[in-house]
Amino acid sequence: xxxxxxxxxxxxxxxxxxxxxxxxxxxxxxxxxxxxxxxxxxxxxxxxxxxxxxxxxxxxxxxxxxxxxxxxxxxxxxxxxxxxxxxxxxxxxxxxxxxxxxxxxxxxxxxxxxxxxxxxxxxxxxxxxxxxxxxxxxxxxxxxxxxxxxxxxxxxxxxxxxxxxxxxxxxxxxxxxxxxxxxxxxxxxxxxxxxxxxxxxxxxxxxxxxxxxxxxxxxxxxxxxxxxxxxxxxxxxxxxxxxxxxxxxxxxxxxxxxxxxxxxxxxxxxxxxxxxxxxxxxxxxxxxxxxxxxxxxxxxxxxxxxx
Amino acid sequence: xxxxxxxxxxxxxxxxxxxxxxxxxxxxxxxxxxxxxxxxxxxxxxxxxxxxxxxxxxxxxxxxxxxxxxxxxxxxxxxxxxxxxxxxxxxxxxxxxxxxxxxxxxxxxxxxxxxxxxxxxxxxxxxxxxxxxxxxxxxxxxxxxxxxxxxxxxxxxxxxxxxxxxxxxxxxxxxxxxxxxxxxxxxxxxxxxxxxxxxxxxxxxxxxxxxxxxxxxxxxxxxxxxxxxxxxxxxxxxxxxxxxxxxxxxxxxxxxxxxxxxxxxxxxxxxxxxxxxxxxxxxxxxxxxxxxxxxxxxxxxxxxxxxxxxxxxxxxxxxxxxxxxxxxxxxxxxxxxxxxxxx
Numbered sequence: 001x002x003x004x005x006x007x008x009x010x011x012x013x014x015x016x017x018x019x020x021x022x023x024x025x026x027x028x029x030x031x032x033x034x035x036x037x038x039x040x041x042x043x044x045x046x047x048x049x050x051x052x053x054x055x056x057x058x059x060x061x062x063x064x065x066x067x068x069x070x071x072x073x074x075x076x077x078x079x080x081x082x083x084x085x086x087x088x089x090x091x092x093x094x095x096x097x098x099x100x101x102x103x104x105x106x107x108x109x110x111x112x113x114x115x116x117x118x119x120x121x122x123x124x125x126x127x128x129x130x131x132x133x134x135x136x137x138x139x140x141x142x143x144x145x146x147x148x149x150x151x152x153x154x155x156x157x158x159x160x161x162x163x164x165x166x167x168x169x170x171x172x173x174x175x176x177x178x179x180x181x182x183x184x185x186x187x188x189x190x191x192x193x194x195x196x197x198x199x200x201x202x203x204x205x206x207x208x209x210x211x212x213x214x215x216x217x218x219x220x221x222x223x224x225x226x227x228x229x230x231x232x233x234x235x236x237x238x239x240x241x242x243x244x245x246x247x248x249x250x251x252x253x254x255x256x257x258x259x260x261x262x263x264x265x266x267x268x269x270x271x272x273x274x275x276x277x278x279x280x281x282x283x284x285x286x287x288x289x290x291x292x293x294x295x296x297x298x299x300x301x302x303x304x305x306x307x
Numbered sequence: 308x309x310x311x312x313x314x315x316x317x318x319x320x321x322x323x324x325x326x327x328x329x330x331x332x333x334x335x336x337x338x339x340x341x342x343x344x345x346x347x348x349x350x351x352x353x354x355x356x357x358x359x360x361x362x363x364x365x366x367x368x369x370x371x372x373x374x375x376x377x378x379x380x381x382x383x384x385x386x387x388x389x390x391x392x393x394x395x396x397x398x399x400x401x402x403x404x405x406x407x408x409x410x411x412x413x414x415x416x417x418x419x420x421x422x423x424x425x426x427x428x429x430x431x432x433x434x435x436x437x438x439x440x441x442x443x444x445x446x447x448x449x450x451x452x453x454x455x456x457x458x459x460x461x462x463x464x465x466x467x468x469x470x471x472x473x474x475x476x477x478x479x480x481x482x483x484x485x486x487x488x489x490x491x492x493x494x495x496x497x498x499x500x501x502x503x504x505x506x507x508x509x510x511x512x513x514x515x516x517x518x519x520x521x522x523x524x525x526x527x528x529x530x531x532x533x534x535x536x537x538x539x540x541x542x543x544x545x546x547x548x549x550x551x552x553x554x555x556x557x558x559x560x561x562x563x564x565x566x567x568x569x570x571x572x573x574x575x576x577x578x579x580x581x582x583x584x585x586x587x588x589x590x591x592x593x594x595x596x597x598x599x600x601x602x603x604x605x606x607x608x609x610x611x612x613x614x615x616x617x618x619x620x621x622x623x624x625x626x627x628x629x630x631x632x633x634x635x636x637x638x639x640x641x642x643x644x645x646x647x648x649x650x
Contacts, residue, residue: 054494054650077496084494088486092326093319104315105497148495 004066005030005152005183006051011060013046020046021057022207030151033174033184035198037191037292039302043207044187045085045156051185052082052154065151078107081150083141085157091130095121098129099143106148119143119173135166142173153177155186159193171197191292201292205300218295227294228259228267231284236275244270249298260290260298313501313508320509323479330475334517338467339524342460346529349455356381357423358399360390366405373434374403377426403427457532460525461612462585464518468544469579469605471517472551473558473572475510480559481568484648493649503644507552511545518544522616534619542622543615543629547608550632553639554604560646579605607631 006028013021021043028034036044049055051062053069053076062069064076089098099112116122119139124132132140138158145153155174159167167190174197178184188194194201195215203211203218211218219225241259242250246267249260261267264287275282297303310318324330359382361371367384374382382403385393393399394412400423404410409431414420433439483489492502522540525531533540558575562568582589583605592600600606607628614620614628622629 052494054490074496077494082491082494084487084491086487087491089488089491090319090323090483092323097319097322100310101315101319102495104310104312105495107496144491 003030004028004063005032006034006185007061007063008047008051009061011047011050011062012058013043013050013055014058019207021050024060024204024207024209026202026209026212028183028185030183031181032199033178033186033197035194035201036185036187036204037189037194037201037296038187038204039189042204044204047204048154048156048185048187052080053077054082078148079150080152080154081145081148082154083145083156083158085160087141089129089137089140089144092128094126094128095132095140095143096125098140099147102144103147109148110146112147115143115147118146118176120169133166135162135169138162138166138170139173142170146177150182152183152185155184157187157189159188159190167193191296195292203292203296203299205296210299211295215292218292219290221295225290226261226264226267227288227290228261228264228271229284229286229288230257230259230271230275230282231255232257232275233281233283236280237278240274240278241271244274246270251297251301253297258294258297260294312497313505316502316505317508317512320479320506321512324475324509324513333474334467334471334513335520338463338521342456342463342521342525343528345459345463346456346525349459350529357401357419357426358383358393359423359427360385360393360399360402362387362390362402362404364405369434370403370405370431374427374430376434377430379426380423380430401427403431456525456529457617458588458613459586460521460529460531461616462609464521464544465547465583465605465609465612466580466585467517467521468514468547468608469551469576471513472510472548473555473576476506476552476555477559477568477572478565480506480556481562481565484650485563485565490650499647499649500644503556503640503647506556507549507640510552511548514544514548531616533616535615535621539615539622540612543608543611543625546629546632546636547604547611550604550608550636550639553636553643556643557639557646560643561648563648579603582606584609602631604632604635 004027006026009025011021011024012019024043024047026034036047038044046055050057050060051064053064053073065079067076069076093101095116096112099115103109103112103115110118113122116125119142121136121139121143124136129137129140142155142158145155158174159170162170171193174184174186178197184197186193186197198215200212200214201218202209211221213221236257238250238252238257241247241257244267246262247259248262251258259267259271268285268287272282293303356379359374359380361367361374361382361384363384363386371382371384374380383399387404390399390402391412394402394414397417400413400417400419402412404412409428411424411428413424480489493499518540522531522533526533554575558571559568562571582592582600583603585605589597589600589606601610611625611628611632614625615622
């Protein structure tokens with residue numbers, strides 16, 4: 001059992017009548033980067049905060065590095081690093097002052113200079129937190145999570161609200177931690193983030209894990225590699241589209257029809273022929289590789305980010 | 308080597324304070340401005356002679372001359388109607404109606420009116436031939452330490468120690484709570500006690516300029532003395548500041564918003580502004596509630612500061628007040644640690 005970093009079984013957490021976490025079981029191995037993917041309000045943050053010892057479950061068992069929060073809280077705090085959603089560090093301290101403060105809480109850990117190098121904030125050493133960009137603040141928040149040289153790193157939505165470039169810089173830092181053998185548990189509602197960083201992913205919806213596999217494994221469950229999306233001037237005959245060669249699934253989303261297909265070069269000519277036969281005029285056709293987003297939509301009928 | 312968390316927490320608390328220009332103003336500049344304004348408003352001055360009206364009629368000129376012999380009186384002859392009106396509106400302190408029987412028309416509710424009556428009577432009787440049975444000698448009291456500004460400065464110092472302790476602690480804690488920073492801190496191995504102690508210790512560092520600037524200014528500008536030892540003054544200020552930071556921690560233990568903590572702060576401080584002898588002595592309140600007033604931390608602090616600054620009393624003589632302060636600080640800190648909301 002020594003290689004199990006995080007374990008929980010039958011976690012339940014209620015807020016009044018709302019069941020935020022409804023019986024979640026997870027086993028996360030040492031050195032693994034594990035993702036909780038799901039829409040806002042799915043119960044990801046509550047689950048992570050229970051694992052972090054910041055929230056008490058109403059039912060269920062939690063083991064972190066083989067120990068429990070009720071018995072070994074202080075020694076566990078020394079061994080994990082946490083990034084919370086929406087922590088705002090003191091605005092009038094500099095980057096270095098902030099890192100030094102957090103470093104002082106740990107018996108052992110990394111030198112502040114090394115942490116600044118890992119998160120690429122060396123040039124901002126003397127800058128006030130207030131003057132940092134969103135991405136830099138997020139990397140500072142990673143820095144204070146890393147300063148105790150943690151065995152497990154918890155990241156709650158580490159790139160929410162960042163622009164693509166800032167997001168990629170955060171990914172580099174996480175990839176670096178992973179490369180050094182660290183265990184990472186992250187939550188996200190960006191499928192691209194989960195696909196890129198995570199070894200395994202649990203898709204969470206309404207407080208439950210609805211699927212758990214590697215990113216490739218989850219996508220393979222769709223039984224198809226590609227998604228075709230079309231819009232037409234008049235509604236096509238859907239059952240006939242569904243029965244076309246190589247079409248595995250079909251869904252309507254507003255005026256868009258999505259077809260999950262195995263191979264684009266076989267499905268597209270068949271689709272165009274069928275629409276012509278139905279005298280339906282095509283106004284848009286796009287195709288993309290199937291993603292976790294498509295997996296999520298296929299399993300729940302909803303999108304990860306609902307606008 | 309990495310500094311102890313308590314050192315880091317105190318240092319950070321101090322840095323956050325000195326990087327806040329508004330805080331510097333309220334802690335260092337505002338008390339000086341307040342003492343300057345009040346010192347000027349209540350500065351010691353030779354009182355102007357009291358205006359006395361003499362009703363026009365037989366003997367008026369004679370009486371007026373007799374009254375003018377007293378440099379503290381300024382007589383003028385007026386028709387009775389005008390004299391009455393002047394007394395009613397406070398333009399004169401007294402109306403004298405000359406005659407075989409001297410009539411003094413005065414307002415017994417006004418100190419100056421009662422004083423003018425006695426002075427005028429003495430001047431007129433003496434002019435009419437009364438002799439003093441005994442010789443008299445006069446000595447004036449204008450020693451430092453007896454003026455209002457001397458009373459006021461220790462009170463302002465006490466009020467300032469209370470305000471800085473409570474606002475300085477309360478705002479930063481509630482801000483940290485509302486920004487999720489407290490929750491982030493308890494997700495580290497930091498000891499909760501260290502955080503609260505760090506807040507108190509960081510605040511103690513700016514105690515030195517805070518006390519120094521006000522006492523120094525009052526000394527230079529108004530000659531307000533420190534009759535007792537500076538060590539005693541430092542000890543009392545330190546203990547007072549500790550008590551109020553403890554109370555500040557307690558007040559900030561639960562609120563989630565700045566509005567919430569501000570209301571609570573004012574609720575706690577307002578009674579002390581009124582009762583604890585900042586601007587006037589609490590002995591003006593009924594005897595029945597005095598023992599309660601003396602248990603308030605600001606009363607204890609002001610009494611101890613005045614005893615040392617004005618009377619030059621030794622620390623031992625204010626042991627009771629220091630005990631009250633110590634108890635407030637210790638109890639408030641212990642309760643705050645228990646009630647504290649970290650998330």
